[in-house]
Amino acid sequence: MPQQWPASAIAAFILEGFDDYREQFRQITNGARVRFEQALWQEIQDASAARIALYEKCVSTVSRQLREAYAAEVLLEVEQWPLVKSAYIALINLRDDDELAETWFNSIFCGLFSHDQINDGCMFIHTTRPALRVNARTPQTRLYEPKGDVEQALRQIFEDFSFEVGYENLERDLSRLLKQLRQSLPDWVCKDPDLRIELFASRLYRNKGAYLVGRIYTCDEQWPLVIPLLHREGQGIQADALITDEAEVSIIFSFTRSYFMVRVGYPAEFVGFLKRILPGKHIAELYTSIGFYKHGKSEFYRSLIDHLATTDDKFVMAPGVRGMVMSVFTLPGFNTVFKIIKDRFSPSKNVDRNTVVEKYRLVKTVDRVGRMADTQEFADFRFPLSKFDPECLAELLEVAPSTVEVNGDTVLVRHCWTERRMTPLNLYVESGSEAQVREALDDYGLAIKQLAAANIFPGDMLLKNFGVTRHGRVVFYDYDEICFLTEANFRRIPQARYPEDEMSSEPWYSIAPMDVFPEEFPPFLFANMQQRKLFNELHGELYDADYWKSLQEAIRAGKVIDVFPYRRKDQAGREY
Numbered sequence: 001m002p003q004q005w006p007a008s009a010i011a012a013f014i015l016e017g018f019d020d021y022r023e024q025f026r027q028i029t030n031g032a033r034v035r036f037e038q039a040l041w042q043e044i045q046d047a048s049a050a051r052i053a054l055y056e057k058c059v060s061t062v063s064r065q066l067r068e069a070y071a072a073e074v075l076l077e078v079e080q081w082p083l084v085k086s087a088y089i090a091l092i093n094l095r096d097d098d099e100l101a102e103t104w105f106n107s108i109f110c111g112l113f114s115h116d117q118i119n120d121g122c123m124f125i126h127t128t129r130p131a132l133r134v135n136a137r138t139p140q141t142r143l144y145e146p147k148g149d150v151e152q153a154l155r156q157i158f159e160d161f162s163f164e165v166g167y168e169n170l171e172r173d174l175s176r177l178l179k180q181l182r183q184s185l186p187d188w189v190c191k192d193p194d195l196r197i198e199l200f201a202s203r204l205y206r207n208k209g210a211y212l213v214g215r216i217y218t219c220d221e222q223w224p225l226v227i228p229l230l231h232r233e234g235q236g237i238q239a240d241a242l243i244t245d246e247a248e249v250s251i252i253f254s255f256t257r258s259y260f261m262v263r264v265g266y267p268a269e270f271v272g273f274l275k276r277i278l279p280g281k282h283i284a285e286l287y288t289s290i291g292f293y294k295h296g297k298s299e300f301y302r303s304l305i306d307h308l309a310t311t312d313d314k315f316v317m318a319p320g321v322r323g324m325v326m327s328v329f330t331l332p333g334f335n336t337v338f339k340i341i342k343d344r345f346s347p348s349k350n351v352d353r354n355t356v357v358e359k360y361r362l363v364k365t366v367d368r369v370g371r372m373a374d375t376q377e378f379a380d381f382r383f384p385l386s387k388f389d390p391e392c393l394a395e396l397l398e399v400a401p402s403t404v405e406v407n408g409d410t411v412l413v414r415h416c417w418t419e420r421r422m423t424p425l426n427l428y429v430e431s432g433s434e435a436q437v438r439e440a441l442d443d444y445g446l447a448i449k450q451l452a453a454a455n456i457f458p459g460d461m462l463l464k465n466f467g468v469t470r471h472g473r474v475v476f477y478d479y480d481e482i483c484f485l486t487e488a489n490f491r492r493i494p495q496a497r498y499p500e501d502e503m504s505s506e507p508w509y510s511i512a513p514m515d516v517f518p519e520e521f522p523p524f525l526f527a528n529m530q531q532r533k534l535f536n537e538l539h540g541e542l543y544d545a546d547y548w549k550s551l552q553e554a555i556r557a558g559k560v561i562d563v564f565p566y567r568r569k570d571q572a573g574r575e576y
Helices: 005-032 031-037 040-067 079-091 098-112 148-158 172-184 246-252 267-277 283-289 293-310 354-366 391-400 425-431 435-453 499-505 518-525 531-542 545-556
Strands: 141-145 194-201 204-206 209-217 222-232 236-239 326-331 334-341 376-384 405-407 408-422 466-467 474-476
Touching: 005 031, 005 040, 005 098, 031 040, 040 098, 040 293, 040 354, 079 098, 079 204, 098 267, 098 293, 098 405, 141 148, 141 435, 148 172, 148 194, 172 236, 209 267, 222 246, 222 267, 246 466, 267 283, 283 293, 293 334, 293 376, 391 405, 391 474, 425 435, 425 466, 435 466, 435 474, 435 531, 435 545, 518 531, 531 545
Parallel strands: none
Antiparallel strands: 141 194, 194 209, 204 209, 209 222, 222 236, 326 334, 334 408, 376 408, 405 408, 466 474
């Protein structure tokens, strides 16, 4: 009988598993302050990777425990799962993390059933939670009223947000930050008696930095506010900058960066607060930026199905050079690309499907330093056939018939990754002005250097594998050949034995699988001689094997190299 089926018990079991996950998540997150104060940089990297891996680990554990606790003919009676959902809703209604609990339920359901069973009756395809709670002032913040004395307000802020480690030179930092504030805002703002500074009550931590995040506002206007803090070992805490530019703050919360660690009691309210100061960010990206990447995935999926249902947009092939390993399509009105693995690779590619999957999953766990696009992995996407441009669908069916198939009026995509859509760098420099090309190639070199500093070697560094974001930043997005920098063997090309060697089509020296010859980069990266010359002027050291070896030595010595997600300024206001 239906009333005898253990819906309430299963719902409680799932929620108990969620509580265990949340507690472990909190423990890792809450340790961020101590790691920052004690300058435990490598532990910070390890904790970040552990927290990312935690979700799948806990989902797997709960799914296994459910199978052990209930007979398969009971647990997998899918017709009864609307009862589990109903009981679960009653359990989470008063929770402060109810939206995350829904996503957790979905993960457990998908772990038990095939994706053929996905429907809104059994799981939360659409949320049952209220809309984001964007209050006039969220209770998770601290409010400061300068009343004409902004310096004193800043001084109070640093007193309230103190650490076990003292500030290195607070007077120096206050002077510099006050100057930056006055330079970045209209003259009248700091004198406005109605000026308010609102900061989230918890610090945000990522890599080697801590961040105070909030906003500055008057009766009529507001600006985001971020104050990055650094810990210089043996010297103390330094307030490094004061940032009020929305574009710069958006970059700090970018999809190209690792996730923040921040103590958040009410995730929806905090995301609502971030959405207030960064209105251009989608809530999926904001949830992801603070470590709730699975819920970010849920919000992304909901926005995608809503877009498909409410527009005439159709999937088309993404612009740019066709990939040798991945096929990429997109929705013109939806700022995302969808990447699937081809059934057959170009002969020049020495990887297989499993290796590509491993590479893409690796990107999730490493420090992306603002230079690699975050990805979301999906299985068994189902789209209406009418939403595909015929040429796009024909190409996908040709290059990946094991991944893409048509079932009646539905297109099934068995496996894909999603990434933020960007302008391919090779297309950008083809159409850019001289100044834009110079700036883009300079940032391209910086991207390669910063990835290397994070122990990532892109492998295939062709311009087509990098994109330009809406903020003009160059980002790497093709991962099938990445490896850790310390795994590569950087070599100089040996001197030719005979004059004939240099004329030969084959190298006169042995090449192992992980050997890299930076001297070969110029013709490989740039067919355009002007671009080749310009890049050599900007970043010629990348052609020197010794440059790469020096980075390897620093990484092997345990050094975590600084890569800042914002423009730094000295006491005189000059960028450096």
